[in-house]
Amino acid sequence: MTSVAHARQPMRFRGRSFMAFTLAPEPPIVEWLAELDHWARSSAGFFVGRPVVLNLAAVTLTHHAIAHLVQELAGREIGVVGIEGIEPSQLGPGLPPLLKGGRNSSVELSSVSPPRVAPAETSRNEPTSLLLEATVRSGQSVIFPGGDVTVVGSIASGAEVIAGGSIHVYGAIRGRALAGASGNARARIFCRKAEPELLAIDGYYRASEDIDGGLHGRPIQAWLENDVIRITALD
Numbered sequence: 001m002t003s004v005a006h007a008r009q010p011m012r013f014r015g016r017s018f019m020a021f022t023l024a025p026e027p028p029i030v031e032w033l034a035e036l037d038h039w040a041r042s043s044a045g046f047f048v049g050r051p052v053v054l055n056l057a058a059v060t061l062t063h064h065a066i067a068h069l070v071q072e073l074a075g076r077e078i079g080v081v082g083i084e085g086i087e088p089s090q091l092g093p094g095l096p097p098l099l100k101g102g103r104n105s106s107v108e109l110s111s112v113s114p115p116r117v118a119p120a121e122t123s124r125n126e127p128t129s130l131l132l133e134a135t136v137r138s139g140q141s142v143i144f145p146g147g148d149v150t151v152v153g154s155i156a157s158g159a160e161v162i163a164g165g166s167i168h169v170y171g172a173i174r175g176r177a178l179a180g181a182s183g184n185a186r187a188r189i190f191c192r193k194a195e196p197e198l199l200a201i202d203g204y205y206r207a208s209e210d211i212d213g214g215l216h217g218r219p220i221q222a223w224l225e226n227d228v229i230r231i232t233a234l235d
Contacts, residue, residue, distance in 0.1 A: 020081065021047065024055040025069065033072060039205070040076065046160075046176075047078040053099060057085030063092045070095065128165075135171065136161055145182045157197065163187070173199070180224070189222040190234070204229055 025032045040046065054070070061069065070080050082099035083091065091098055128147035135153030136142055142149065145164040154171030155161055161175075164182035172193035180187030180202035187201055194215050199206045201224040211231060219234040 020051040020053045022053045022055050023073070023078070024058055024085075026058050029059065029061075029069065036076070045077070047076070050079075051081040052078050054080045054083045054096070055085045056083060061086075061090070063090060063095070066090065067092075067095060130163075132161075136175070138175070143181075154193075155196075166190070176200075178205075179222075185224050187224075190220075192219045193217055194220040194231075199229060199231070201229055206231065 023036075052073070054073070056066065066083070066086075073080055080096050082096050084099045086098070088098055130142075130144040130147070130149045132142065132149065132151045132153070136151060136155045136159040138156045138158035140156075140159045141162070142160070143162045145162075147163070148165035148168065149161050149163040150168040150170075151161065152170050155169060155173045155175040155177060157174040159175035160178065161167055161169075162178040162181050164187075165179065165184055166187045167177045167179045167189045169177070169189075169191035171191070173189075173191040173196040175196070176198040177189050177191070177196060178198075178200040179189050181200075183202060185202040189199055189201065194211070195217060196211070197208050199211070199222050201222065204224060204227055206222070206229045215231060215233055220231050221234055222229055222231045224230070
């Protein structure tokens with residue numbers, strides 16, 4: 001009987017980049033959590049199913065305090081996949097791993113800013129704009145860190161579009177539109193009918209209750225000026 005030796009197939013590894021949201025707590029932690037809760041009420045379920053990195057460079061916490069903070073975030077449906085900004089000795093069993101090599105991405109929680117996207121590397125062959133020819137339906141999330149997003153339809157209530165560049169909507173924005181999410185402070189948001197749950201540019205946001213009621217239902221543009229989102233009518 002002759003045995004046939006099968007060549008072992010080489011193990012194959014592929015790199016894959018994911019966008020992660022960065023949260024950077026500031027002291028006092030209790031007030032920071034309260035501000036986070038205030039923001040979350042305007043964008044319920046925003047963090048569900050998304051990777052979050054905890055940057056602890058601005059605070060000094062013990063191992064037990066870090067573990068308690070991770071538990072507090074988990075109770076808010078925020079899953080921390082990694083920690084940065086501290087020494088390895090500050091971590092311990094049961095805590096997310098220490099991450100290195102990510103791009104710097106600060107979060108101005110003093111102004112209750114939403115988290116900024118830590119973008120994946122973009123190759124030269126990848127497109128720098130995305131065209132959506134249909135309405136983004138409720139529950140859908142479109143994330144495009146590579147550049148501008150144009151929506152021929154609308155962004156429905158409960159839906160969201162997150163772009164590294166500007167967002168252009170030919171219909172209505174009734175959900176959430178987050179432009180400049182890769183750190184582009186010059187990004188803008190344009191839409192034909194403004195009824196948004198939330199607008200954000202480069203980590204700063206305006207919830208629906210913070211938008212002038214006179215702009216409701218009108219064509220608008222939004223941009224960032226001195227860390228404040230400005231919104232004006234286009235008609």
